[in-house]
Amino acid sequence: MEFKHFSHNHGLVFHQMPQSAQIQCSGCHCLGTGPVYTCWRCSFFLHDQCFRANRSLKHPSHPLHPLTLTPYPTYPSNSFYCNSCTLIGSGFSYSCSECDFDLHVHCAYSPIPNQPIPCSHPNPNPIPNFSPPTVHSPAPAEPESEPPVGFPTGKDRETTHFSHPHRLKLTEVQEKDGKKCSGCEYIVTGPVYTCVEPDCGVDFHLHKKCFELPREVRHKSHLDHALTLLPSPPYQDGFACNACLEKGSAFVYHCTTCSFDLHVECVRxxxxxxxxxxxxxxxxxxxxxxxxxxxxxxxxxxxxxxxxxxxxxxxxxxxxxxxxxxxxxxxxxxxxxxxxxxxxxxxxxxxxxxxxxxxxxxxxxxxxxxxxxxxxxxxxxxxxxx
Known part of the structure; x- marks a missing residue:
């Protein structure tokens, strides 16, 4: 008996793989064994879970829109960033095209919020037994390896930031003052973190958003490695941004392995x-x-x-x-x-x-x-x- 699946042109047959044999699922690209649906002519295999995955899914981590099961990434990079496990994927994904929100299939069916089942599991969480939790914390839009140090709870509290040796205080700055952010190098206005040390010698200011930047991000333009936030370029003469090709001399998201650099605003x-x-x-x-x-x-x-x-x-x-x-x-x-x-x-x-x-x-x-x-x-x- 043959079965049809939207991701493949030919009919698929059900097959029980020997316990010692492993295949790579053509859907999620994970290794597995046990029951699979296969097209022997094309060496095409689907886990039982990937075969029966719903074409559309309402997921608690993205309540605004339903997620659609796509057979391959729709981005120019031919890959996607999973908003649950923060790892890169290249196969099936649950995707929201309006918000550029994506989940691995096995992450979408994880029974524990933000705790995706490892890809290597031969048959992670069979769909018929899946009951999504009623409460789910939304997955972050950007991965954050560590939160800002000493984040204050009120305007009058002083705090610190890894990029500066002195304490900072949240103040209100007017655009007419003409002060520049020491992170993104744009004129600051509104709530700004300012150095309180009178003998600092550096006119140090940080936009609130620049203060809260994650110390590490994964970006679709550079899938091989994570980018680390540096307070200053690792080169003598500043850096050239790989997005806009403009020079920069302050905060930079940097890949040491590839000498790949992005302005903090170009990441966004x-x-x-x-x-x-x-x-x-x-x-x-x-x-x-x-x-x-x-x-x-x-x-x-x-x-x-x-x-x-x-x-x-x-x-x-x-x-x-x-x-x-x-x-x-x-x-x-x-x-x-x-x-x-x-x-x-x-x-x-x-x-x-x-x-x-x-x-x-x-x-x-x-x-x-x-x-x-x-x-x-x-x-x-x-x-x-x-």
Whole structure:
């Protein structure tokens, strides 16, 4: 008797694997033995759990939307970050495309909140016996290896931070003061942690959000290793961010093995951005996508001529190593910063001075709004242009 599964084109047959034999499940990519569904022609195997996993699931760790079972990751990296166990996955996942929230199949069916069953278990938690808990603590959006040290409970409390030798106090700072955050290097405003040592010698200030940054993160742009938050670059002349390619001299998320570096604000770029002047959401790509025209043969590796990806907002080229926002349907893409800006007229056309001034003011306002969002945290971004 053959069984159908949405993830495979051929029929599957039920097979009891010998106790000494192990296979890798084509769904969750975990090792296992015992009952499996298989396509011998393709060497395709599914655990009993993966075969019977629900196509849609309401999970207590993500109550906003149902999660959909996807047969492979939908991200450009061809992998996903599990919001429960914080490990990278490459097979089946329960996914929310609106929130970029993902769970391994075995993590989704774990009976204990935030305690995923190990992947190596041959048949972790068979689905018919699964009863999800009624109370579940939401999984964190970012992994945090250790909380900020001495986090204060009130405004007047002093505290410490690993990046500075002196005690800090939470104060209110006005934008007109022109003080810069020692973490992200942007102008600080609102609640800010400030050094209380009068003889410090360093004008040290930290946005509240920068104070609360996790000491270690895993990012989809660099799946091989975790990124560690450093208070200063490990190089003599600062660092070049692998996202925006701009220089930095303060906090940096760094991979020692690969010399990979990200600004703390670049770590927070959302996976999707919706512009009100574009029909589709723009997706974040970790290298400029260069679409191949219909009928066009791929270029030879030794071909000298290279295709340059041009930003559809500012009309300037995007570096081949820079991150970008892009819509495949319309072949529309932007620099990271330009995703918040209004489309500019081509440079070879005359521009009305008043209109150009108004556009510049609006662009500055939008960039300020983005900065505030990145500093204060937030979900998917939507921008409107008048």
């Amino acid at each position: 770029w959302p996976e999707k951005v919706q512009r009100d002047d574009h029909e589709h959401a723009l997706s974040l790509f970790y290298a400029p996508p260069v679409p191949k025209k219909d009928g066009e043969e791929p270029a030879a590796e030794d071909e000298e001529e290279k295709v340059t990806f041009v930003c559809d907002v500012c009309h300037h080229g995007v570096h081949e190593m820079a991150w970008t926002y892009y819509c495949h349907e319309c072949d529309f893409g932007t620099h990271l910063d330009c995703v918040v800006s209004k489309v500019q007229p081509p440079v070879d056309k005359p521009v009305d001075d008043d209109a150009a001034a108004a556009a510049a003011i609006q662009e500055a306002q939008m960039k300020l709004a983005l900065l505030q969002l990145l500093v204060n945290g937030g979900g998917p971004i939507e921008f409107k242009f008048s």
